[in-house]
Amino acid sequence: MTALVAVGTVTLHVVGNASHRAYLQYWGIDAGVFPKSTDLVLINGYYGLVNQSALAFLGILANLGWWAVGAVGVALYLFVLLSPTEAGSGTVSKWVAKRPAWAQRLARYLAGTFLVAAVIPFLLIAWTAVMVMPDAVGGANGKAHAEREALEFQKGCDKSKHPCVELKKGGESLGLGFVLDGSSSHIAIFDAKLKRARVIPRDAVELISARSPALPGSIDP
Incomplete structure (x- = not known):
């Protein structure tokens, strides 16, 4: 729970800071001139996550067909991945069984090493995506907020719902x-x-x- 709270706090801070920076950059304003307190950054991060989550949900509803196709694809992938094979059933191929014990150990070590080497790049990509996501979400929220306000501001002081x-x-x-x-x-x-x-x-x-x-x-x- 402590780790989740720490990660959540950092995530909200990144989202709030990125949202504030993207909002001011849209108007061509240096965000450094308008520093925000930590509490306000966290609050803005919370609203940014809520806003982008709602937009993502609406996007899914608008593309239910593609969402269903993706779900079927994932299900088929997991079915093939978890299907029992000779390598995962506990049996050993005849070629390996005829090798000396040291050769069998070497083969296992090599296989394990190659497996880890193949997985590490994917883990790095996934980890990088997770780390970049809060900043991307916050930036998208700040820019969207600025674009909505720009439409209102163009109406002028008399017609805009925002006061001048x-x-x-x-x-x-x-x-x-x-x-x-x-x-x-x-x-x-x-x-x-x-x-x-x-x-x-x-x-x-x-x-x-x-x-x-x-x-x-x-x-x-």
Whole structure:
């Protein structure tokens, strides 16, 4: 259980960090300017895994035919692999039985060595795939998140479901757009006018929401 918790924690951290990095890279923003706490990275990793798992499930439902063909192929492979053969039934070929004891031992050692040598590359490939998977999942989630937001941002401040904010400093407007990310030193927005991402220092910058909250009983225009 301790090992599973450790592996799960590292996996969530990798997914969350990769998702955050891919999201900002989509907008052309340096992720190093917006560091995240470990707790927030883990939370983002959790939501990234949930989101990608749901997409994978929907993909299976959309391709049930190919999924069934793959399942039949795996079943046939396991059937052939686990079928009893002369080599696995405990019998020894006549050629080996006629050899001296040392020759038989040498043959077994050689066979075992060649078997391990043949399996190791496949294990390395499988292990590499497992190690790369969290980063790939996180990157795909971050890019998908950015693409969904880009579609909304293109609608403009009036029609998008995401609220716009206006950045002011000393009464002077620095821009109007959608907040992408923020840190203690900088804030990133998608400028609604320039249609580009911008990174602005936070020093004495005021954020004003361009959308008033809907009061109880009022009608949202």
